[in-house]
Amino acid sequence: MKAKHKTCVVAAAAAATGVGVGAGEKMKSVILYPYGPLTGTGCCRMLHAKNLALTSAIYTINMSLLIVLIYSWRINVNMRKAETLEDVYYGVQIAYFAIIGTQMSMIVLSVMLIFGIYKHF
Numbered sequence: 001m002k003a004k005h006k007t008c009v010v011a012a013a014a015a016a017t018g019v020g021v022g023a024g025e026k027m028k029s030v031i032l033y034p035y036g037p038l039t040g041t042g043c044c045r046m047l048h049a050k051n052l053a054l055t056s057a058i059y060t061i062n063m064s065l066l067i068v069l070i071y072s073w074r075i076n077v078n079m080r081k082a083e084t085l086e087d088v089y090y091g092v093q094i095a096y097f098a099i100i101g102t103q104m105s106m107i108v109l110s111v112m113l114i115f116g117i118y119k120h121f
Helices: 003-017 049-080 082-120
Strands: 037-039 046-048
Touching (some): 046 049, 049 082
Antiparallel strands (some): 037 046
16 A cells, blocks of 8 residues: 555544544545555455546446437437327427437546546546
8 A cells, every 4th residue: 555545544543533633633535645456355356446437437438328329219210200109209309319418418427537537647
């Protein structure tokens, strides 16, 4: 572990127990320090927060693109069946466009997350 991370863990443990915490000393958040490996006892013994964040961002982008493609196809199919859908046609189309808009914003936010991860590390 890095020295900063060790001191943060020690400060957090001291703050939790109330031992060695002065009047002006507060527990510092681990978020303020660079992320180190996350250790565990399961099948993945060594994980890194950067890799986990990148994996989740890429997964979100892929799933959002899949959803956009599926709903774009559904909009295209529904345009051909406008007569059979009658009253619900516009409601269904508006709902599909809202879903596509939401997924597009998820793609943009995931790309921003990836840039933020690379800029931070």
